[in-house]
Amino acid sequence: MPGTAGPGPSARPEPAAIADTGPKTMVLTGASRGIGHATVRLFAESGWRIITCSRQPFNRDRCPWEEGPDDHVQVDLNDHRALALAIHDIKARLAGRPLHALINNAGISPKSEDGGRLSSLTTPVATWMEVFHVNFLAPVLLARGLFDELKAGQGTVVNVTSIVGSRVHPFAGTAYATSKAALACLTREMAHDLAPHGIRVNAIAPGEIKTDILSPETEERLAPLIPMRRVGSPMEVAKVLYFLCSDAASYVTGEEIHINGGQTL
Template identity: 95%
Template sequence: MDETTENPAIGAAPALTTPAAAEEVARAADAARCPFHHADAAALPGHAAAIPTTIGSPAVTAMAEARKTMVLTGASRGIGHATVRLFAEAGWRIITCSRQPFNRDRCPWEAGPDDHVQVDLNDHRALAFAIHDIKSRLGGRPLHALINNAGISPKSPDGSRLSSLTTPVTTWMEVFHVNFLAPVLLARGLFEELKAGQGTVVNVTSIVGMRVHPFAGTAYATSKAALACLTREMAHDFAPHGIRVNAIAPGEIKTDILSPETEQRLAPLIPMRRVGSPMEVAKVLYFLCSDAASYVTGEEIHINGGQTL
């Protein structure tokens, strides 16, 4: 499951008497805009070198050719947002996809507006246009990673879980379109680019795909279980072409949709006695997309603090 905390209010800026003080104010300004710009910075796997910004210059062209590129769905919050932060710091180019437009006030990434595709993954016709848009943005260059992170988990009007007895047919269809069908359509649509980059696909499943959850509904749970099975099938089909396919199954993660009541109820049941952070999930995604996982395919890695023990 997926969620995040609000930032504490940022107070008045201190007088800029030293370079260290100026740097601290800059970090505070970033944190006010984006909840992940101040988190776990010291633990990032690398920091991107300064990238020239003059479009069309030889330096920019060479940099674009050398950088790895990733497509990420569900980038506007939670795990997806932390993943963008982590990979961007490591020098990757990230093409983001979400239902929401890019918010420059919240996220100060320079290439954000140019590398964002607004698309409703529930609409397979719109998804076809989005794939064409992504291909245009790649401009014939290879794709090194596709992370299918977007997912929806509808609730009843009173906020309770939707069971197999109460889930409307239209809700079943919407959930499976976004959580299950969109990942395979994106992977198929971007197959040639992934093959050229000898890339990797990572599907984000969930702990609810293997056990009944007190809050996640039946449609969400079964869509994630189906996505885990799809990951194995895709790994088998894509491997001869040099493309690895894996999945991660997060447990209780502190994102925007995780209420304090949920955390208080479930944290004591987790052996590590806490919920996870989006950055802890993002680091596993980074591993699966790196050369360190070059012989790993068809796996589903569980990130839940021992919750399934």
């Protein structure tokens, strides 16, 4: 697939280097709401340029940052052919300049027709494939496709996993949970593979965060079980992402940081 060769003997020749000047640049998937939306706000306020990716076109009302329309790539991460074209589009927007961060935040958590949890006995095969394409395969293809730019920027990759990757959850389905567990394992493997090239790879595993995906029932049921007695906010997650993408975390790689108010204690 074009733009997804990654490092190794078959990789493309590295592009001519352009001086690493101007603002730092990040690519972020799933930016239109929740954790992704808060992350764009925080990084933009700190002077970063953010190239966003999502299934939907840019929405000026939801995302009022100035450069948004020019730096938005519309792509369905479930379609690996479309993703290859999106990677080509991102590279064109970078125009040979370094990439300092890739945050793989997009994820899907399908439910049954009545809104219930899909178990290993009830998840359709097509749903399994879609979940793993979006939650697991897209992050590795993006990192491979943008390897040259990440290497030039001595950048960092952060994968957004989940608390459900290490425990059975009353609402999150089996396909979602196993895809996040696989992404945590992939984080370790990528950290090992990319460290010699100066690229750090980490993950964050949020617990119950107040986003559109969290139902009132979930918050009401689980908040009393969390030692901090509340769910987290998207900005609390965004601040950890910012740390991992900053020089303060320059010797941190291969880690999965849990953000859950002590829920797993």
